[in-house]
Amino acid sequence: MTDTQGTTTPPRKRLFISLMGFTCLIVVGLTFLAWWVPNRGLANIHPQLPHIVGIVVAALSGVAILGTGLLVLTTALGKDIFFTRFMRLVVIKFLLPMIELVGRGLGLDKDSIRQSFIAMNNSLVISQRQKVKPDRILVLLPHCIQLFDCEIKVTGDIKKCVQCGRCDIKGLVGIGKKYHVDISVATGGTLARKVIVEKRPKLVLAVACERDLTSGIKDCYPLPVIGILNDRPFGPCFNTTVDINKIDEALSQVILQEEPASKTA
The missing domain is CATH 3.40.50 (Rossmann fold)
Structure with a gap:
């Protein structure tokens, strides 16, 4: 964040983590909605198809939640838990644009989100030891x-x-x-x-x-x-x-x- 004199205060990772969690919930909700809406139509194709699609949706939602949890733990503990390099890819290439979009919708300052992202990235890099x-x-x-x-x-x-x-x-x-x-x-x-x-x-x-x-x-x-x-x-x-x-x-x-x-x- 920047004060009136143009100096920067220490970035806070928790902003990016909070937005990341919020974005994860949105993705899970949209994924569930995409399954639920055509659910009755799928049953007409095959009786077991809604269950199969439901399992796929649950798996994707679990991956999203697990990935978010691993990122939070890696940042909090400062240790390379699992797939830190891959998680950096997910954060940089996919989550950041979505989080910036969500933050803009919430009226958050873009530089504040970027500061938090930079702090998050630094934690992931250093956690690899x-x-x-x-x-x-x-x-x-x-x-x-x-x-x-x-x-x-x-x-x-x-x-x-x-x-x-x-x-x-x-x-x-x-x-x-x-x-x-x-x-x-x-x-x-x-x-x-x-x-x-x-x-x-x-x-x-x-x-x-x-x-x-x-x-x-x-x-x-x-x-x-x-x-x-x-x-x-x-x-x-x-x-x-x-x-x-x-x-x-x-x-x-x-x-x-x-x-x-x-x-x-």
Whole structure:
């Protein structure tokens, strides 16, 4: 959610989970209705046909309810229970559009739903407990994270930063040195996709607004993406900031720490 100064508060996964449960009930209800309405007509075709269709409807409803329950448990426990990667596919490709439609019908703010989706996605990615080597992780930043009037543009090479400390680039350079990860700055979605194709990471940590993160997570699947929302004290796409600690915390959970070389022969 965004306040009047443009800063973002921590996203709440429970909004997406609540909408997901509500959407599940709608799907189950529509499925049941699709069976019940032609029920008498099916009996005319064959006496057992209504029972067969009823079993199929019950099975589909059970799968929907079970899938929703597994997503809730995975998010709550932070553990990869069953089929987390497949569940990410279901959430990203199918549930998100339906949930956005339901949320719009309920008059909910679109960015609030997206924030909750991003938090849900992050939980699913981290719950897989996948450890990735530093050279296979890409940290992707928007160009607006750098001061608008800075004469040294770091797009393409963040190491050009002169470390003046006026924006968050200095702290991000420090993160890159600490974890030995590749950090790139992209001016838009097209360039971001180009960078991902060229560098071929196994995991992406992206900083952006709700809209760009949501579309990026969808476009990159099955590549796991952890999204970190930026803060926008001066409005969108202008002198934005990011909480360096959130990036540090996220990387610490997914990076594969190399064992120190033995000092003995």
